[in-house]
Amino acid sequence: MTSPVSTSATPAQAIVIMGVSGSGKTETSLGVARRLGFRHIEADHFHSAENVVRMQAGTPLTDTDRIEWLDRLRLEMQKAVQDGTGFVLSCSALRRSYRDRLRDAVPGLRFAHLSVDYETALQRVGERADHYMPTSLVKSQFDTLESPKGEPGVLWVDASKACEAVVEEVCAWMHAPIPSSEMAALIGLASKMPDAPSPRKEPPLTSEPIYNNRMAQRFDTLTDSLMAVLMAFMVGAVFVNVVLRYAFGSGWAGAEELSRLAFVWLIFVGVASSMRRGELMCFTLIRDKFPRIAHRLIDSVSALLIATGSGLSAWGAWYQMQFGWQNASPVVGYPLAIAMLPVLVSMIALAMLALVQLINTWRTERAVPPALANVTAD
Numbered sequence: 577m578t579s580p581v582s583t584s585a586t587p588a589q590a591i592v593i594m595g596v597s598g599s600g601k602t603e604t605s606l607g608v609a610r611r612l613g614f615r616h617i618e619a620d621h622f623h624s625a626e627n628v629v630r631m632q633a634g635t636p637l638t639d640t641d642r643i644e645w646l647d648r649l650r651l652e653m654q655k656a657v658q659d660g661t662g663f664v665l666s667c668s669a670l671r672r673s674y675r676d677r678l679r680d681a682v683p684g685l686r687f688a689h690l691s692v693d694y695e696t697a698l699q700r701v702g703e704r705a706d707h708y709m710p711t712s713l714v715k716s717q718f719d720t721l722e723s724p725k726g727e728p729g730v731l732w733v734d735a736s737k738a739c740e741a742v743v744e745e746v747c748a749w750m751h752a753p754i755p756s757s758e759m760a761a762l763i764g765l766a767s768k769m770p771d772a773p774s775p776r777k778e779p780p781l782t783s784e785p786i787y788n789n790r791m792a793q794r795f796d797t798l799t800d801s802l803m804a805v806l807m808a809f810m811v812g813a814v815f816v817n818v819v820l821r822y823a824f825g826s827g828w829a830g831a832e833e834l835s836r837l838a839f840v841w842l843i844f845v846g847v848a849s850s851m852r853r854g855e856l857m858c859f860t861l862i863r864d865k866f867p868r869i870a871h872r873l874i875d876s877v878s879a880l881l882i883a884t885g886s887g888l889s890a891w892g893a894w895y896q897m898q899f900g901w902q903n904a905s906p907v908v909g910y911p912l913a914i915a916m917l918p919v920l921v922s923m924i925a926l927a928m929l930a931l932v933q934l935i936n937t938w939r940t941e942r943a944v945p946p947a948l949a950n951v952t953a954d
């Protein structure tokens with residue numbers, strides 16, 4: 577188990593754990609964040625779908641591929657600063673220009689470089705399951721890496737040692753003040769970069785919201801409230817059940833059945849809500865390979881396909897409901913149609929939203945989507 581960091585001074589609030597793939601950034605970042613009570617930001621989750629596909633196919637990312645990704649990370653770091661939480665960003669930050677871009681968003685940002693040799697990185701990436709990064713790209717990571725030696729506010733860590741020791745070293749360094757000469761250089765570096773993006777309140781979307789007006793706000797309020805109530809109900813029911821089991825030796829069987837029902841509702845209300853916000857389905861991967869002139873046509877086809885698919889699902893749900901009225905759930909005895917109702921409503925909502933999207937495709941001047949999909953990899 578880890579021991580507390582020896583010094584009692586307030587730690588620096590912002591750090592990037594950098595290094596090549598397999599150096600142990602994610603693991604170290606999670607450890608440091610846990611120890612210092614900071615937010616862990618995983619840069620891998622901010623790559624566009626296109627970047628992930630490139631890496632999966634064994635193609636190293638270029639500077640251009642990384643620019644939007646870095647900008648999303650800048651916004652995420654600024655959000656943490658605004659929220660007043662310290663953060664640990666796990667990010668390769670291989671080139672000097674990438675690091676300067678990040679420094680520019682958060683003056684005083686520190687970096688801990690996890691240094692490993694090629695064989696160690698290769699072995700760790702090779703042994704890691706369920707990750708998109710192939711071992712064939714490890715070499716290119718070393719080729720791209722520009723050493724941060726000599727840059728202000730950088731800790732050099734030998735990351736071939738045990739993860740706990742690496743975390744310990746980083747945490748101790750976070751408590752140590754940076755010499756004032758180095759700090760001045762750090763702040764100076766940050767102010768050199770132009771065009772810092774201003775922090776945005778909304779998280780990046782996979783595409784544009786389908787519509788944005790008073791009705792959209794009401795729709796969001798309705799779905800958000802419904803989801804909060806359903807979630808609270810599920811937590812409450814499970815909690816009561818556990819307490820009853822422990823305190824009285826037998827639980828309330830209905831709790832399980834009703835929380836399952838609430839879960840079904842939660843999923844389908846969430847589906848309709850995220851579709852409105854433009855976060856549910858976004859078919860840009862193939863579309864973006866075509867000239868812009870073809871985009872409207874391709875978008876229209878996908879909107880029509882979504883509308884048709886959702887319409888068919890609504891129809892199916894309607895049939896299921898017919899049977900559901902006659903059948904009761906085994907424990908509480910509610911008509912099973914109630915479990916199909918959210919499917920029906922949400923599929924009708926999806927079909928309608930897809931049609932609105934279709935109309936928007938032809939009605940509005942199209943803006944470039946604000947951000948590409950966030951892909952969860954770790």
Ligand SMILES: Nc1ncnc2c1ncn2[C@@H]1O[C@H](COP(=O)(O)OP(=O)(O)OP(=O)(O)O)[C@@H](O)[C@H]1O
Nearest residue numbers: 596597598599600601602603700704709737738739
């Ligand atoms: N210090 C360490 N000693 C031994 N194994 C480690 C150490 N740090 C990390 N690992 C292991 O190496 C693998 C890669 O670690 P991790 O995912 O943290 O690396 P990463 O630098 O974030 O890689 P990527 O950039 O590809 O996401 C994981 O299986 C992890 O458990």
Ligand SMILES: O=C(O)[C@H](O)[C@@H](O)[C@H](O)[C@H](O)CO
Nearest residue numbers: 596597620637668669670709
């Ligand atoms: O700059 C890069 O090339 C990327 O950030 C990579 O480092 C990957 O994201 C990571 O290694 C996959 O886990």
